Amino acid sequence: MSDVILDVKHLKKYFKTPRGMLHAVDDVSFQIERGKTLGIVGESGCGKSTTGRAILRLIEPTAGEVLFDGEDVVKMSKQRMREKRKEMQIIFQDPFSSLDPRQTVLQAISEPIRLNKILTDRYDIEERTVELMRTVGLAERLINAYPHELDGGRRQRIGIARALAVNPKFIVCDEPVSALDVSIQAQILNLLEDLQDQLGLTYIFITHDLAVVNHFADDIAVMYLGQVIEKAPAEELFTNPLHPYTQALLSAIPVPDTHNRPERLVLKGEITSPIEPKDECRFAKRCLYANDSCHAKCPELAEVFPGHFVACSEWWKRQVQ
Amino acid sequence: MKSEKRVLPSRQYSKRSRLGEFWHRYSQNKGAVIALFVVLAIGLLAALADVIYDYDTQIIGYDLTQKLIKPCAEHPFGTDDLGRDMLTRVLYGAKYSFMIGLSCAALCFVVGMPIGALAGYYGGTFDLLVMRIFDIIGSIPSLLIGIMVVAALGHKTGILIVAIAIPGVGSIASASRMAVMTIRSSEYIESARAIGMKTFPLVMKHVVPNALNLIVVRVTLQVGSAIISASSLSYLGLGVPLPTPEWGALLSGGRKLIRTHSYLTLFPGLAIMITVLALNLMGDGLRDALDPKLKK
Known part of the structure; x- marks a missing residue:
């Protein structure tokens, strides 16, 4: 039996805007086993930082459950929450503004x-x-x-x-290296890795840098416009990406080889607005393979291989050979 | 209990005190250092004015045999049309200008800072309402507000201070609001919440001290602009009335003789200019020295 430390169920965070509700985090669910690292990747504005903060209740979630060691963080009293903060910590992105x-x-x-x-x-x-x-x-x-x-x-x-x-037992690392020089990034990543080994920490590692997360994470969740669209063990995700967005994302990783450039999947089309989105696949407008069924209903995250989840109704048509 | 003597680790390393750090950076700006000494000198003069001079004989007591003497060794600033020494009167005038300037700035701070800080911290409708009201007040020329208030409520120093402070309240409020908004969205505020800090200690420990840095500068500049406003109103005959040697009143008194005895307006004018200039330079220096992010 796996030892799940954090179980996030249907987490939602909506923000009120003059034009309607902004679905920053929309029905996100995942689990993390003790001592493991979950990488959350996605472009800016996809809700990955909001997810991290909502788990720690630095932003109050709109709905959902965050079971930390079996206890729902969202329902805790303020007093209990302050107690619990000792076990759940966060490392911030910008070391220039995160210190008084x-x-x-x-x-x-x-x-x-x-x-x-x-x-x-x-x-x-x-x-x-x-x-x-x-x-x-x-x-x-x-x-x-x-x-x-x-x-x-x-x-x-x-x-x-x-x-x-x-x-703490659990730390949300919110882009902890993206504000640092490349030479220093490696030092900080190694430090985080050593600390995990020594102290048995569990991490959520939020980043937009796929190379970093490949090096670091056991599992990777890819987010797009507030939803997890694919989640798989790191190696599986890199070798067998199923969601067209993940495929495009991976094809954008620079390869240091001038003779053998992989074909780049360039996304076209408009980004769907996260304000009051329709019940359809949020990636459909930019997807190369979208058909009518993609606009009919928002596909749910489904386990298609053991441990490999994807939210795309047409994934089986485009498996990488 | 451990028997060996324990040493605090932080004692083993030197630490530049906050004041030392501040002075180190402030002293980089030579203009600001001179300005500070000028302000201190004028401030001292203002505080001791009544000790140095006797108001009844030296300041308002007149001697018509001495009237309208041009600047000379005995009267470096000359004498006015009632034979009073202008140097004495200008120096004594520092008392009024400083008192009005400081109390105005204090009033602006006491009223404007909490309003602005609350608006910045909570945002929303309250913020919108408060800032629009200050916008409306800000769109009326401050001198006009002064004239209106003094004309409506009477010719007293207390009322003059309130009249001058009204436009300043908005300025301090918007500075406080900006400061609080900037700090509130800083990650160190989130960081303090992440370690379990409650709102009130958080505001007192992290928001207020960091905001004060920014607000203190605006308050300093407010002293200068209050002095100018007070002098302007006095010049127009709406501020401190003669024979009180307020600088604006002195200007006003010398106005009718400006063609023949221009020194009567020159020296009070210079006094206003030097004081306000020094205050502004000091404000600039403070701003640079108090912001820990601006290195060197």
Whole structure:
């Protein structure tokens, strides 16, 4: 029996806009096993960050269930939620805005410890802070530095230390490397991977960079306009993408070979508006294979191979040979 | 308990204090440093005006035998048509300008900051309503508002302060609103919520201190513009009345003799200009020094 730590069921987040309801996250369901990483990929505005925040209730979900260790996060009282936040943390995208510019490294990292009264003695708190700094690879001498004195990689390490300070089991990594230089990205990714091994963490890894997620994730969910349109183990998804959107996405990964360029599937057509969408496949307007049935009903995510889910009624016509 | 002596890790490394850091950056801007000293000097003068001078004899006591002496060694700024030393009167006038400027700015801050901050934090209809009201007030020339209020409510210093503060309230409110909106959408606010911080401590610990940085600058500039407004109204005869040596009133008093004795208007004018210029330069310096993101 698999050990599911997080079970998201029919999660929805709608935003009110003057032109109607914006379906940012529309009926998203997935499970993550303890100690694994789920990568969520998709273009900007597809609802991947909103999904991550709704799971942590940093944004209140409109509907759905988020079972964390069997307990529904959405129904928790504020008090219980604050308790639970110790187990569920988030690492933010932009290390330049995710730290209060007025807090030193010590204050930033120790804040969650002091706030949640994990430790109360000042010496213990500072020693724990130093320990966390070592864990994430920050030199102890930076303890009194302000964020603006540090580079993006170091700031991101502070963000990671801050998330780790409460000893979480589960961390949402919201594009943790996309704001960093490529050379630093690898360091941070390795750090996250090491931490997962050492501390047995479970990750949701939100990104738009497929190379990153291939390296990192056990399972990958591809999102398009608020819906998961394909979900599969990472290797399976890369070798046998079934949804036309996933296929187009994968064909856009640059290949460092000038003689053997794979054919690029270029998407044409308009992006469907996420405001009050019709009951049809949301990708149909850009899909190369769309037919009438695609406009008739929104296809549901169905398991077509063991562990491989796809939301496309015509997937079997286009399997990669 | 551990028996060995424990050292706080943060004590082992030097830390530049917040004030030290601030001064380090403020002092990069030489103009702002000079401006700060000018403002301090004028402020000191304003605070000690009544200690240095005797109001009844030196400020309003007249001596017609000394009238209209051009600037000389004994009277560097000359004397007015009632034989009063202009240097004394201009220096003493700092008291009024500073008092009016500071109380206006304080009033703007006390009223405008909470309104703007609430509008920025909650947004929605309240925000819309409040900001439109301030837009309407802002579309009326501030001098006109001053004239209206003083004409309607009377000729008192307290009323003058309120009259000048009205347009400033909107300016501080919109600055506060912008500051709060920027900070509210910052990820560090979300980050604080993610570690379980409640709203009130979050606002007090993360929103207010970061917003104050931005608002303090606007308040400083508000002092300068309040001084100008007060002087303008006094010049028009609606502010502080003569014989009080308010700078605008001094200008007004010298106006009728401007062709023959231009120094009567020159020196109070210069006093206004230097004070406001210094306040503005200081505001610029503060803005650069308080923003931790602007390095070097």
